[in-house]
Amino acid sequence: DAKTTQPPSMDCAEGRAANLPCNHSTISGNEYVYWYRQIHSQGPQYIIHGLKNNETNEMASLIITEDRKSSTLILPHATLRDTAVYYCIVGSGYALNFGKGTSLLVTP
Amino acid sequence: AAGVIQSPRHLIKEKRETATLKCYPIPRHDTVYWYQQGPGQDPQFLISFYEKMQSDKGSIPDRFSAQQFSDYHSELNMSSLELGDSALYFCASSLRGAGNTIYFGEGSWLTVV
Numbered sequence: 165d166a167k168t169t170q171p172p173s174m175d176c177a178e179g180r181a182a183n184l185p186c187n188h189s190t191i192s193g194n195e196y197v198y199w200y201r202q203i204h205s206q207g208p209q210y211i212i213h214g215l216k217n218n219e220t221n222e223m224a225s226l227i228i229t230e231d232r233k234s235s236t237l238i239l240p241h242a243t244l245r246d247t248a249v250y251y252c253i254v255g256s257g258y259a260l261n262f263g264k265g266t267s268l269l270v271t272p
Numbered sequence: 273a274a275g276v277i278q279s280p281r282h283l284i285k286e287k288r289e290t291a292t293l294k295c296y297p298i299p300r301h302d303t304v305y306w307y308q309q310g311p312g313q314d315p316q317f318l319i320s321f322y323e324k325m326q327s328d329k330g331s332i333p334d335r336f337s338a339q340q341f342s343d344y345h346s347e348l349n350m351s352s353l354e355l356g357d358s359a360l361y362f363c364a365s366s367l368r369g370a371g372n373t374i375y376f377g378e379g380s381w382l383t384v385v
Contacts, residue, residue, distance in 0.1 A: 196371050207276075207362055207376035208315060215371060251314070256370050259305055259328040262314045 168252045170266045176246075177271055182239040184266050186252030189233040195256055197228060199237045201248040202265075208251065211237065242270045274298055276377035278363050284383045285353050293348040293380045297365030303327065304346040305374060306338055307362040315362060321346060322368050353384045 169187040176182040188197065198213040212219055212226045214235075219226045225238040239246055251265040277296040285291045297304050306318040308331075317330035321340035332338070335353075340346045350357060360381055366374040 194370060198374075200376075202315075205360060205379070207378045208364075210373050210375060213371070213373065258303075258368075258370075259317045259320050259330065260374055261317055261330075262307075264314060 168254055168263050170250070170252050170264065172264065173267045173269070175269050175271060176239075176242045178244055179241055182237075182242040182246065182268060182270070184237040184239075184250050184252075184268065185234065186237070187234045188252070188254045191232050191254050195254050197226065197232075197235045198253045198255065198260060199224070199226065200251045200253065200260075200262075201246075202251070203245075203248040208262075209248075211250075242268075244270050244272065246270050276363055276365050276375055278361075278377040278380045280380060281378070282381045282383075284385060286385055287353055287355060289353050289384075290349065290351045291353060291382060292350070293361050293363070293382070295346045295348070295363030295365075295377065297344050297346070297363075298375055301365035301367055301375075302344065303366050303368045304340055304344070305364040305366075306332075306346070306348050307364065307376075309360045309362065309379075310356075311359070318348070350382070355384050358382060358384045 199211040200208040202208045228235045249265040253260045303322045305320040307315040309315045318332040320327045324340045338348045360379045362379045364376040
């Protein structure tokens with residue numbers, strides 16, 4: 165699976181949009197970009213995934229660059245409950261390998 | 273909607289003992305995955321099963337084994353437990369196929385004393 169690079173930490177004010185970047189320059193054509201988050205010691209929670217088109221669901225939006233070498237997860241109106249570690253994972257939908265993730269802190 | 277169910281949620285064992293964790297996937301999911309997350313670490317993939325056959329193998333120690341049964345539930349067996357095996361163990365499930373979503377359970381806490 166392709167490797168991903170994420171900033172180790174980010175802050176975001178409550179109510180503002182949180183934009184979490186991810187680089188995956190070695191992604192191959194059949195690999196998807198998945199985003200999960202983990203709130204302290206709970207099970208990883210699925211957020212969204214996509215192959216090449218931008219995706220949106222009730223939780224977030226995923227913007228994938230045209231060359232697919234990077235993506236951005238957007239939480240449109242961050243709340244305190246969005247404080248978590250966010251993992252960007254590239255894979256084919258089989259076993260997903262977690263990297264280091266971004267620790268997002270949403271502040272009042 | 274039904275989620276991935278893991279049991280027990282908490283388990284305390286002594287060194288050199290054996291532990292068994294159980295996982296019940298989301299109904300109709302045919303693939304089960306096991307992950308280990310040590311203190312302060314990220315989840316590490318151990319092993320997966322598809323239709324009761326081992327599918328992928330990650331960093332699972334030789335002391336650990338797992339299987340998937342005919343009702344698709346899975347068990348992770350850990351023998352000769354070591355202090356370093358203390359971790360949160362996650363099970364996840366999905367329908368087999370590229371681009372399908374993998375859903376995780378809430379995990380089983382194993383403490384080895």
